Amino acid sequence: MKQRTSTIFLVLFSLLLILFVSGIDAQSCKPSGKLRGKKPPRGQCVNDPDCCKVGKFYDTYTCSPRVNENTKATMTINNFEEGGDGGGPSECDNKYHSNETPVVALSTGWYNKGKRCFKLINIHYKGKSVKAKVVDECDTTQGCDDEHGYQPPCRNNIVDGSKAVWEALGVPKIDWGEAEITWSDA
Numbered sequence: 350m351k352q353r354t355s356t357i358f359l360v361l362f363s364l365l366l367i368l369f370v371s372g373i374d375a376q377s378c379k380p381s382g383k384l385r386g387k388k389p390p391r392g393q394c395v396n397d398p399d400c401c402k403v404g405k406f407y408d409t410y411t412c413s414p415r416v417n418e419n420t421k422a423t424m425t426i427n428n429f430e431e432g433g434d435g436g437g438p439s440e441c442d443n444k445y446h447s448n449e450t451p452v453v454a455l456s457t458g459w460y461n462k463g464k465r466c467f468k469l470i471n472i473h474y475k476g477k478s479v480k481a482k483v484v485d486e487c488d489t490t491q492g493c494d495d496e497h498g499y500q501p502p503c504r505n506n507i508v509d510g511s512k513a514v515w516e517a518l519g520v521p522k523i524d525w526g527e528a529e530i531t532w533s534d535a
Contacts, residue, residue, distance in 0.1 A: 378458070378505060380408035384492060389499040399434070401493035401501050410489040410505040413458030416534060424472065424530045427454060427509040429484065436498035439485040441466035446484055451517055454485035454509040469535035472514060474528055479517035480535050481510060508532055 386401035394400035401407070414420065428434045429446040438444050439454070441463060446452045453472075455465060465483040472479050487503035503509070508530060515525055 378410065378412050378414050381411040381490075382409045383407065384409050384502055386493050386501065389493075390495075393495075394499045397499075399501075400499045405501075407492060407501040408505075409491075409502050411457060413456045413489075413506055416459060416532075418533045419473075419531045420533060422456075422506045422508045422530055422532055423504070424474070424508045424510050424514070424528045425487075426515055426525050427485075427487075427511060429454075429511050434498060434500075436500070437496055441484045446511070448512040450511060451479055451481040451513040452484045452511045453481045453514060454487040454503075454507075455483055456487050456503055456505050456507045457489040458505070459508075460486040465534075470508075471533050471535050472508060472510070472518065473531045474518040474520065477518045479514055481514050485509070 383406040386403055386405040386407060388403045389400060428448060429439065429452055430448055431438075431445040433445075433448075439446060439452075440460070453470065454460075455470075459465065460483070463486075468483050469480045470483060472481055487507045487509045488497060489503045489505050489507075491497060492500055492502035515528075518528075518530075520528055
């Protein structure tokens with residue numbers, strides 16, 4: 350009887366430990382805070398649907414799910430050239446990049462404080478793939494300011510690709526904007 354009680358206790362303890370560890374991983378990508386939208390200066394973001402809305406609360410994140418061979422993400426399109434919708438120059442080198450080059454910005458957690466700067470990632474979409482260079486952070490912790498083009502914080506789990514990435518993946522122009530993709534480190 351004593352051995353059976355010990356075995357049951359050990360099984361229950363193991364299950365609780367597994368649930369706790371998996372819960373930590375799942376919880377690690379929940380919103381870490383909120384940012385309140387504010388009114389941009391006069392003449393900024395006029396008629397721009399992507400601008401922060403006054404008083405609206407936007408989720409912020411300091412993490413992203415772990416990267417594996419098939420990491421799920423939403424790909425968005427970004428203009429990495431000067432004067433484009435990407436705000437300022439890229440975080441990795443403080444420069445602008447041609448949209449004719451396959452480059453990406455990654456959500457803050459995946460950007461990993463710049464540790465992925467200039468590294469290649471593989472992006473997969475409906476049987477096609479492309480290698481793209483990480484040059485920027487899609488900031489999930491800040492936004493609604495001049496540095497971020499008065500846009501809200503980036504949503505989590507975003508791979509923000511240049512026009513060249515979208516073209517290489519064969520996404521029809523009519524579908525440009527958002528696409529469900531998978532990606533991995535190259």
